[in-house]
Amino acid sequence: xxxxxxxxxxxxxxxxxxxxxxxxxxxxxxxxxxxxxxxxxxxxxxxxxxxxxxxxxxxxxxxxxxxxxxxxxxxxxxxxxxxxxxxxxxxxxxxxxxxxxxxxxxxxxxxxxxxxxxxxxxxxxxxxxxxxxxxxxxxxxxxxxxxxxxxxxxxxxxxxxxxxxxxxxxxxxxxxxxxxxxxxxxxxxxxxxxxxxxxxxxxxxxxxxxxxxxxxxxxxxxxxxxxxxxxxx
Numbered sequence: 001x002x003x004x005x006x007x008x009x010x011x012x013x014x015x016x017x018x019x020x021x022x023x024x025x026x027x028x029x030x031x032x033x034x035x036x037x038x039x040x041x042x043x044x045x046x047x048x049x050x051x052x053x054x055x056x057x058x059x060x061x062x063x064x065x066x067x068x069x070x071x072x073x074x075x076x077x078x079x080x081x082x083x084x085x086x087x088x089x090x091x092x093x094x095x096x097x098x099x100x101x102x103x104x105x106x107x108x109x110x111x112x113x114x115x116x117x118x119x120x121x122x123x124x125x126x127x128x129x130x131x132x133x134x135x136x137x138x139x140x141x142x143x144x145x146x147x148x149x150x151x152x153x154x155x156x157x158x159x160x161x162x163x164x165x166x167x168x169x170x171x172x173x174x175x176x177x178x179x180x181x182x183x184x185x186x187x188x189x190x191x192x193x194x195x196x197x198x199x200x201x202x203x204x205x206x207x208x209x210x211x212x213x214x215x216x217x218x219x220x221x222x223x224x225x226x227x228x229x230x231x232x233x
Contacts, residue, residue: 017215039092178203
């Protein structure tokens with residue numbers, strides 16, 4: 001009997017992905033924790049920094065709101081709302097200001113029509129659907145012993161590929177937002193030069209979590225392809 005999903009050497013790819021994500025997450029948490037204890041000399045909070053950056057960029061229609069949770073910060077282009085988490089909204093640390101500036105970077109991307117952001121936005125429904133339907137198709141295709149199995153496997157791989165593509169296109173969006181944030185913080189005087197260097201470490205650690213996520217997704221896709229090839233053989 002064939003048990004491809006439970007007993008196979010391709011699990012090493014999953015394990016590698018998990019380890020990479022754990023290391024990146026630990027690095028992000030430790031770096032943010034360290035610099036969340038370093039008060040910015042301007043005393044500006046994440047909310048105040050975000051409002052100033054948006055105002056200086058000429059963006060008047062984006063709201064800055066508080067959202068509960070830890071590092072749940074994000075920019076919602078649909079409602080044009082920039083949401084800052086508990087660790088960012090009222091904190092005046094260099095880490096909080098950096099994260100707020102990063103999210104402003106996304107708002108500026110949206111305002112200026114940054115193409116990778118638009119592409120990522122268009123992929124959201126496809127990626128969500130692909131993520132939900134991929135594994136049922138893959139599992140059924142691997143277990144079934146019929147002429148339909150190859151078709152189901154290929155459809156599952158295609159669906160999962162859209163989710164992987166979303167992870168990959170996220171990378172330039174996040175790196176660009178961080179680059180914009182660091183430039184703005186340095187040029188606007190919100191942070192001093194040494195504080196910008198500290199903030200760079202926080203944003204770099206955050207970017208590594210996206211790199212880890214994309215790497216894990218690619219490894220998972222590779223595993224599925226290997227399983228499919230084995231099944232076809």
